[in-house]
Amino acid sequence: METNLVSPSGFIVAGSEKTYTTSGAQNDPQTVALVLPAGAEGGTYKAKVFVFDKASGRLETTCEKTFTVTGCTLACTATVPSTGQVGQAISFTSTATATGCAGAPEYFWFFGDGTTIVAQAQNTTYTYSAPGTYTWELVVVLGNARCVKSGTITISPGGGTTCTLGCNAVVPTTATVGQTISFQGSATATNCSGTPQYFWTFGDGTTAVAQAQNTTFSYPAAGTYTWELIVVLGTTRCVRTGTINVTSGTPSSCVLGCDAVVPTTGTVGTAITFQGSATTSNCSGTPEYFWRFGDGTTAVAQGRTVTATYDLPGTYTWELTVVVNGALCVRRGTITIIGGPATGCRVGCSAVVPAVALVNQQVQFVGGATATGCTGTPEYFWFFGDGTTAVAQAQNTTWRYSRPGTYTWEYMVVIDGVWCRRSGQITIVSGAGCVLNCAAVVPATAQVGQTVSFRGFASWANCSRSPAYLWDFGDRTMPSGDATTTHVYSAPGSYEWQLTTVVDGVYCVRSGVIVVTSAAQPAACTYSQWFQVGTQATGIGANWRTDVAILNPTSATAQVQLRLHTSTAGIKTLATTVAAGRQVLVANVAGQMGYNGSGGLQLCSDQPVRANSRTYNQASATDTYGQYYGPYTTNQAVWAGELAWLVGLKENAAFRSNIALTNTGATPARVAVTLFNGDGTRLGGYTESLAAGEWKQQTRVFQKFAGRTDIGSGFARVAVLSGTGVIVSASVIDNKTGDATTNPWLF
Structure with missing residues (x-):
């Protein structure tokens, strides 16, 4: 049997989801115990019982009983003006009345302007930076009782005038293929606050967008293109469009130049910006940029401007390769990274x-x-x-x-x-003085049966002839001897490809990994379970990875799809199958998806599989240490109106504590975290807003939100203010070894 208890607010009461194993004849009486937590809200509750056949798992019958509880009730009011002006300090005031409750209410104001600012006070003030109509919200929490009030406020520009925005664009009407074309924008603003933002689109069917007042672009093919300039200031927009006629021009040799702007110094764990540029003459394509960071990894970033983070101090030699029409331009330099583990050495x-x-x-x-x-x-x-x-x-x-x-x-x-x-x-x-460089362009992911493009490029000097090319696709099929070729993979998996170029006995080799997934996906997410996080990311002296082990105890093959809910690249997916009675280990899930970063990790399947995950630091090629994160369904996680507790937290010279939240629900969630010393003294707190599927982690919470680094025994209270199904956990990390211990939440 399985039971749960639904509160008057429609939420499942924490701790009421229980499973009982019973035996006996069909009509034998059975007893279950459902206990309300202290401070439960008053009203009508529904107790639900589900009876399953133990052998088959089939639902046999259900029953439901209602009863009324006189518990903690909470009423509140909110007073907010209906209008205001940009830059004006606006007053937000409230009251709350509690009946049958213990303790003092907590107040949370949300201002609806897209920021993450939350005021945790009964009365507060707030200043809006742009005109518009905003929906504010007050959430009052006391124990398991909540009271919510909301409304709108209309903000007008200062001085009672309207923001007006004008713009202009200067673009040639004609150009040739491969020519670097100048796009110049300007804007005038009256009665507006802030700085205009510029967005150029070029009408060539690509997703290229230049976010700059002035920019350049090269068209790879002849035609007439419609460009567009959009200028945005607050909620006001100005748009200009036009056309440019691009002709093929006179064919001649492609000439490519390039430059790179990279800082000479940086800090461990801090994102470094790498900016590239290129000039072309008589080239028919658009330059492609490839960055290597010289940190001993195989990481290659493809983009004109990229960022990278170094996890160890040292001096690194970076390299930019720009490719267009088979022409290469290479720039190299060094960057010195300082900082490191917490030590005086x-x-x-x-x-x-x-x-x-x-x-x-x-x-x-x-x-x-x-x-x-x-x-x-x-x-x-x-x-x-x-x-x-x-x-x-x-x-x-x-x-x-x-x-x-x-x-x-x-x-x-x-x-x-x-x-x-x-x-x-x-x-x-070999002695002849021949020098050879090469580059390879291969997608990071593909599907079974898809035609995949493999493009190789080479430049050489003092060599007697052009280089030869050899592509190895990593799947034990016949290699290709063409510079640019295609290949079709017949089975899912991670394949290590390699391009070898050779001339006069001089070799240049480039390699990488392509992740091929099966086109077959689960017809629907019949069975869904979540893990706190999936990651491929660098931390303080660490390289974090996530593996997932999937066991199929059923008698049918399971179709499984892993979904990484990212904040920067949408939902990344990876499909696999698990035969009946077998287990599959999916290593480095985010890496196989071609994603660097972290997100909430969901497992969807068409069979009731069992799964577990391990998130760990890849300390070296053979050494790892890390944490196990178990699976949760949305119903098992923390819902609005429920409290969760994190115990055994520390922040001192020996240990630090992080807190992670993952929203498994289909709607946004809001969460309030309050930090306490071991003696019960409230030290500070913060709030988080989570999109559906989003994972967020705050590091060193006692230092960041309470200013304390002397906590030998601390705990945290996590209140879900809105949303359904938030996974909560803490990590307590040993500062000397970097080893992390997972602390799951307690109800």
Whole structure:
């Protein structure tokens, strides 16, 4: 039997969802116990009982009983003016009356202007920055009782005048294919506050949008295109459109130039912006940009402007490759990253390695190190990047490369657990002096049966002929010898492809992974379960990954779809099948979806599968440590009007605490988190607004929201103000080892 208790507000009472295993004849009486929590709201409750056949799981019968409870009731009022002006401090006041309740009400104001600002006070003031009509809301919480009031306020511009916005666009009427075309915008604003935002679209059927007042664009094909400029200031818009006639021009050789703007310094864990640009002449396509960050990973970012985060201090050699019509332009530079784990030890290092050497030549690798505030002795490690497992554990060493190619070496210095890393490239030639560079463009994902494009590019100097190309698709099928080719995968999986270019005995190799999924998806999300988070992300000295293990105990094959609800890329999906009686382990779920970041992780299936997830730090190629996150249905998570508790939290020199929330419901949720010391003293708090499926985590909550770093015993109360099904958990992290312990919520 399964039971639940539905409150007068229509929510399932926390702790009432229980399962009983019973036996006996059909009409034998059975007893179940449903207990109301302290401070329950008053009104009419519905007790529901569901009886299932134990062997088949089939629902046999249900029954329902209603009863009335005199409990905690809460009434409230809200007083807010109906109009106001931009920049005016507007008063929001309220009252609350509680009957049969213990404690004092808590007040939460939401202002409806799209910000995340929430006032946690009975009376407050707020200033709107733009004109418009906004829906405000007051939520009062006391125990399990809630009172909600809402209304609208109309904000007009200051001085009682209306914001007017004019704009203009200057764009040539004709151009040629591949020409860099200037798009110039301007705007005039009267009685407006703020700065105009500019958005250009180019009418060529792509999704390209330039968010700048002035920009450039190149059309890859002849035709007449309709461009559009949209200028936005607050809620006011100005639009200009026009056409440009692009002709093929006179064919000649494509000339490509490029530049890169990258900071010379940065901090561990901070996003660094990499900006690229290109100039073309007589080229028929649009330049494509590929960034490599030199941190020893295989990460490649495709975009003119991208960001990357380094997880260790050191000096890294980044590289920008721009490709158009087979022409390549390469720019390189270095960035020095400082910071690291919480320690007084700071390590610097340097490496001197030749840029070019001959096959079988003895190459000198010279390293240096500096240390401040460290007590230990430096340890040195050299990696030569030639596919061998050789590691030289010495400050200075030598190495011989047995074949031509470009190799990425790496030098590491370790003192007191703090790392410094340097890396670079050395080109090994056969003696003829031929130099070869290459790039590969392959999508990150595809489906079974889909035609996938593989594009290879190369540039060379001092070579006797053009290079040869060889594509290996990773699925043990016949390779291709074309620079650009296509391939169709016949089965789902993760395939490691490789492009090899060779000329005069000099090799250039590029590789990557393409994730191929089955086109078959569950017909519907018949069975749905959620995990707190799915991730492929960097943290403080960590590289986080999520694996999911799926067991199918039924007698039929299960169609399963994993859905990662992201805040930046929508819902990413990955499909798999699980045979009857078998288990499947899906490793690095977000990585197989081609996504870097975190989100709420949902598992949909057409059979009642069992699943568990592990989110862990990939500390090295062989070492991991992390946390298990179990599955929850939406009904099992925390609903509006319910309270959850997180215990055993710490924030001091030895430990830190994070709090994570995931909204499994189909509607937005609002959550209030209150922090307490172990003696019950309220220290501070914050609120979160969660979209459907959204995951959010606040790190070091006691430091961030209470200003305390001396908490040896703390706890948190989590109140769901609106929404259905919020998963709540905390992580208590050991600052020395980085190991995290999962603290699930308690009712």
